[in-house]
Amino acid sequence: MPHKHNADRGHHIPKMSFRVQNWPAYEAGLRRRGSLTLWIEDGAVEHWQTFGPGGQARYMDAAIQTTLMIRAAFKLPLRQAEGLMASVLTLMDLTISAPDHTTISRRAVTLPVIQPASVPHGPLHLLIDSTGLQVYGAGQWLETKHGAKSRRKWRKLHLAVDANNGMIVVQTLTDQDADDPSQVALLLDQIDGRIARVTADGAYDGDPTYQTIASHGDDIEVVIPPRSTAVPSGEPGPPTQRDRYLKMITERGRRAWQVATNYGQRSLIETTMGRYKALIGPRLRARGFAAQQTEAAIGMAVLNRMLVAGRPKSIRRQAVIV
Numbered sequence: 001m002p003h004k005h006n007a008d009r010g011h012h013i014p015k016m017s018f019r020v021q022n023w024p025a026y027e028a029g030l031r032r033r034g035s036l037t038l039w040i041e042d043g044a045v046e047h048w049q050t051f052g053p054g055g056q057a058r059y060m061d062a063a064i065q066t067t068l069m070i071r072a073a074f075k076l077p078l079r080q081a082e083g084l085m086a087s088v089l090t091l092m093d094l095t096i097s098a099p100d101h102t103t104i105s106r107r108a109v110t111l112p113v114i115q116p117a118s119v120p121h122g123p124l125h126l127l128i129d130s131t132g133l134q135v136y137g138a139g140q141w142l143e144t145k146h147g148a149k150s151r152r153k154w155r156k157l158h159l160a161v162d163a164n165n166g167m168i169v170v171q172t173l174t175d176q177d178a179d180d181p182s183q184v185a186l187l188l189d190q191i192d193g194r195i196a197r198v199t200a201d202g203a204y205d206g207d208p209t210y211q212t213i214a215s216h217g218d219d220i221e222v223v224i225p226p227r228s229t230a231v232p233s234g235e236p237g238p239p240t241q242r243d244r245y246l247k248m249i250t251e252r253g254r255r256a257w258q259v260a261t262n263y264g265q266r267s268l269i270e271t272t273m274g275r276y277k278a279l280i281g282p283r284l285r286a287r288g289f290a291a292q293q294t295e296a297a298i299g300m301a302v303l304n305r306m307l308v309a310g311r312p313k314s315i316r317r318q319a320v321i322v
Contacts, residue, residue: 029310036088038309039070048096059099064107065114067099068298069305072280078104109290114297123196125163127269128187128204130156130180131276133173134283135292155284157276157296158183160191161269163199166311167304168272173289173296181209188216199223199266205230210242223261225254276303 032038044062052058071081078101085098099107135153154176160169170190172183180203188195198213202225213220222241232243239247249257258264280299286292 025310027310032309033073033306036070038305039073040066040088045092045094045096057097059103059107061107061112063096063099064104064111065298065301067104068108068111068294069302071104072295072298072302073306075281105291108286108294109288111294111297114294114301121193123194124169124191125197125199125265126169126187126191126195127161127163127266128159128180128184128198128200129266129269129273130158130183131273132176133157133277133296136283136285155292155296157273158187159269159272159300160187161272163197163265163268166268166272166307168300171296171300173293180204181206181212184209185212185215188213191216195220197221197223199263201225201266202227205242207233207242210240223263223266225257225263272303276300279303279306 044066047060047062049060049063050058067081067085070076070085071078074081074084076084082098082101082104089096089098132154133156135155156174156176156178158172158174158180160171161167162169170187172186174183180200184198184200184204188198195213195217196219198220200209200223205224205227209224210222213222224242224245226242226246226249230242230246232246233240235243245257245261248260252260276299280302284292284295286295
């Protein structure tokens with residue numbers, strides 16, 4: 001996947017190294033992630049299935065979502081996820097049944113939007129960014145099997161992360177050609193609470209992004225590094241946030257701007273995207289776009305559940321110049 005534009009490329013920015021302070025609690029949380037009781041909640045079991053005419057089972061959304069979350073958490077094909085769920089329900093001595101893999105695949109297309117487990121009510125500081133997820137289809141199979149050249153297909157996963165706790169608040173999934181600023185409105189529109197601050201990288205720089213964020217609150221602080229070619233707006237009246245940033249960078253340098261705006265917090269969303277690819281996977285398994293949207297939302301829910309189970313508390317060690 002081509003690298004997106006980064007306004008800071010070419011600048012030597014220190015890499016931060018961290019040490020985990022709460023290792024015993026974090027280690028316990030890592031073990032808990034492997035517990036099936038973390039993924040199968042009582043509320044889901046109570047709203048698992050109904051029965052139609054002739055005693056045919058009709059699975060509710062909770063059954064489909066739980067099975068998909070287990071599949072994502074343990075990286076299982078659909079049939080193995082069905083088998084694991086069936087064995088767990090048997091061990092729990094429950095009379096309910098597990099949805100079959102064809103039902104799971106079909107219902108994934110129409111599964112309602114999955115909301116994060118916990119979003120703070122206070123003003124949010126959002127970190128916004130995107131990452132590419134590969135779609136493994138026929139083109140990639142031909143390339144792998146026969147060495148044929150094919151244009152790789154990607155989806156872009158756009159995330160808004162809570163800077164205070166690392167939780168993924170909202171997400172959107174687009175094709176590979178969608179630019180990052182176009183998704184800012186769709187991300188913010190999903191948030192009911194007050195937004196205090198939005199931080200993103202230089203790919204989001206520009207008046208459209210500032211205008212979109214301002215439409216969700218005039219007092220929202222925007223922290224986006226201006227591009228190297230940026231010039232003042234020239235608008236009459238008080239300087240805009242972006243103009244103030246340009247003035248500070250001109251007078252004190254980009255590094256001083258990063259420190260003054262606490263731009264380093266943006267590294268948290270890069271960590272989140274890295275965790276998504278490591279724990280959920282770097283590609284989407286579903287073939288249709290609607291099912292891929294559900295798959296990405298399930299991945300978000302799984303990652304948030306893992307974070308609730310155990311979150312590292314880290315302190316900075318030292319900066320390494322690269």
